Amino acid sequence: MKKIQLREIAHARSGDKGDTANVGLIALNPKHYPLLVQYVTADRVKQHFGSICRGKVERFELPNLGALNFLLHESLGGGGTVSLKTDAQGKTYAAALLRMTIELPDSQLL
Amino acid sequence: MKSIRIAAGQGFWGDWLEAPVHQVRRGPIDFLMMDYLAEVTMSIMMKQRLKNPEAGYARDFVDLMREILPDIVKKNIRVLANAGGVNPHGCAKAVKAVADKLGLGTKVKIAVVHGDNIIDRIPELLKSGHHLNNLDTGGSAEQVAAKIQSANVYFGARPMVEALDQGANIIITGRVTDTGLTLAPMIHSFGWSFDDWDKMSAGTIAGHIIECGAQCSGGNCSVNWSEIPRLDDVGFPIVEAHADGSFFVTKHEGTGGRITVQTVKEQLVYEMGDPKSYITPDCVADFTSIQLEDAGKDRVRVHSIKGRPATELYKVSMSYLDGYKAVGTLVYTWPEAEQKARAAFGMLKRRLDALGLKFDEVLCELVGVDACWAEMTGGEGQDIPEVTLRVGVRSHDERAVERFTKELAPLILNGPPSVTGFAGGRPAVQQIVAYWPALIAKSVVSPIMEFVG
Numbered sequence: 001m002k003k004i005q006l007r008e009i010a011h012a013r014s015g016d017k018g019d020t021a022n023v024g025l026i027a028l029n030p031k032h033y034p035l036l037v038q039y040v041t042a043d044r045v046k047q048h049f050g051s052i053c054r055g056k057v058e059r060f061e062l063p064n065l066g067a068l069n070f071l072l073h074e075s076l077g078g079g080g081t082v083s084l085k086t087d088a089q090g091k092t093y094a095a096a097l098l099r100m101t102i103e104l105p106d107s108q109l110l
Numbered sequence: 111m112k113s114i115r116i117a118a119g120q121g122f123w124g125d126w127l128e129a130p131v132h133q134v135r136r137g138p139i140d141f142l143m144m145d146y147l148a149e150v151t152m153s154i155m156m157k158q159r160l161k162n163p164e165a166g167y168a169r170d171f172v173d174l175m176r177e178i179l180p181d182i183v184k185k186n187i188r189v190l191a192n193a194g195g196v197n198p199h200g201c202a203k204a205v206k207a208v209a210d211k212l213g214l215g216t217k218v219k220i221a222v223v224h225g226d227n228i229i230d231r232i233p234e235l236l237k238s239g240h241h242l243n244n245l246d247t248g249g250s251a252e253q254v255a256a257k258i259q260s261a262n263v264y265f266g267a268r269p270m271v272e273a274l275d276q277g278a279n280i281i282i283t284g285r286v287t288d289t290g291l292t293l294a295p296m297i298h299s300f301g302w303s304f305d306d307w308d309k310m311s312a313g314t315i316a317g318h319i320i321e322c323g324a325q326c327s328g329g330n331c332s333v334n335w336s337e338i339p340r341l342d343d344v345g346f347p348i349v350e351a352h353a354d355g356s357f358f359v360t361k362h363e364g365t366g367g368r369i370t371v372q373t374v375k376e377q378l379v380y381e382m383g384d385p386k387s388y389i390t391p392d393c394v395a396d397f398t399s400i401q402l403e404d405a406g407k408d409r410v411r412v413h414s415i416k417g418r419p420a421t422e423l424y425k426v427s428m429s430y431l432d433g434y435k436a437v438g439t440l441v442y443t444w445p446e447a448e449q450k451a452r453a454a455f456g457m458l459k460r461r462l463d464a465l466g467l468k469f470d471e472v473l474c475e476l477v478g479v480d481a482c483w484a485e486m487t488g489g490e491g492q493d494i495p496e497v498t499l500r501v502g503v504r505s506h507d508e509r510a511v512e513r514f515t516k517e518l519a520p521l522i523l524n525g526p527p528s529v530t531g532f533a534g535g536r537p538a539v540q541q542i543v544a545y546w547p548a549l550i551a552k553s554v555v556s557p558i559m560e561f562v563g
Contacts, residue, residue, distance in 0.1 A: 011332040011333045011372060011376065012332055012376075012379075013330070013332065013376040013377070013379055013380050014380075015380045015381035015382075016381065017246075017381060017383065018246045018545065018547070019246065020246070022379070022380075022381060022382055022383065024375075024376070024378070024379020024380065024382060025379075026372070026375050026376065026379065028333070028372075048486070049486065050484060050485055050486055051484050051485060052483070052484050052486065060382075060384055060385050060386075061398075062379075062385050062397060062398050063398070064398055064399065064400055064401060065375050065378060065379070065397075065400065065402070066375075067375060067378075067379055069379055069382050069383075069385055071383065077471075077473070078471075079545075080149060080150060080544065080545045081150050081542055081543055081544060081545065082432060082435075082504070082542055082544050084435060084437060084471060084473040084502030084503070084504055085473065085475070085481075085502075086475055086477060086481040086482055086500060087481070087482045092482045092483070094332060095332070096482070096483050096486055098332070099486070
């Protein structure tokens, strides 16, 4: 088993739509996309964001880009102009997701 | 026509002012597109227009035209911008005056696209069964109808294509989609049919890639960010479109920044919902069909895009007044900076409670500790050198917010030591203009395109 941080195999960008944040997570090397699909589940992401994400997390797959798109509902303190948060648009959530660690079994070591 | 070059000049209202100037001067382009309207921009412009009937549009655009109009005329570049806000005619009049002053009045044909502003029709629309419920929350529009500050329909490429077909070289619009500003020149130049859904989707996705300006050419990029060359002179993106719907994303030679498959991918996933259904007035684009290829230095080829028919609905963006807010900060230093900041907030909170003030939300963030990521950062760490205490409040009672703004400064002499950062004075009370997205049948609103002067 080996622990890796997502930033070692992926890059990301995040944005907002109302009170929902989106995080696009992209494999740096397309051959690592299956690892993202297998380990970065909607449940893991929901757990990772803790109290920030008050709603559900949805996940969409884009195999053509080697990317996953996550929608984090109710995660921006009301969103837009209503929110009091420093990061009312979830701009830093991409970096936050890249901090997440996954555990790879020896058979899948990079 | 073999290919056309469409350049992005502004990714938002407030973007780098030099970018569009460089786009027209540092290499060949055929079209310059600029996006000025964020979701809440329209309500700001409505306020400006209420004070001054001549205002209500992006004045930056007029200043820009003063600078680049001679280049545009000389090189036959055509400009598309949603700079008109809630007063596209006023904006067009100002641009016309600039053109006349430069002696170029007879060389420019200015078109205006409007009809998107439906604020006066809201009561009638609600009465006749168009519910305008909140697209995100499902809330009933009846509850905000009396407080609506702006209501604008997002039009697509169609009225801009009409303007280009009739020879416009400057198109000033109210609310249109950012993607339509890029799609329209392709439909016009290649004679694409409006029901060729794959082509509509290709142009829409091209628009999505360049609509945030440098965000696809090296800006805000998480891949080796420190090695991206010369971001101070970043080249804004250019789409080189072909009639078959394929296109290249590139930038002018000699500019800074970087365009690679990775920078384009990052922009593709920005603000994305369901990737199979990116809905615009022009089509439903499928982001899972996109194929990207490295095509040389700062050059990416995009092809094989598929799409589905447009829906029968337009999106409507409304804004309404929803109370007041204020945010204030203080800076605490070592030792125990974090503990001092938290103690100061506790003290502030007890004082606000003792005054009996009602807030919808009181938010405490420690910038440098947990402002962006809450407990994801791993909780209390070492004895950090300094921290910014940032407190925000929101209330429908303006007096409560007003009083909050007077309760911060006393903490400096009444509370924990080693505190500074109040030079800016009391924070301002801001009125909250909230956003209300909805849908409306295409059959009840129509864009209007007309020429000015």
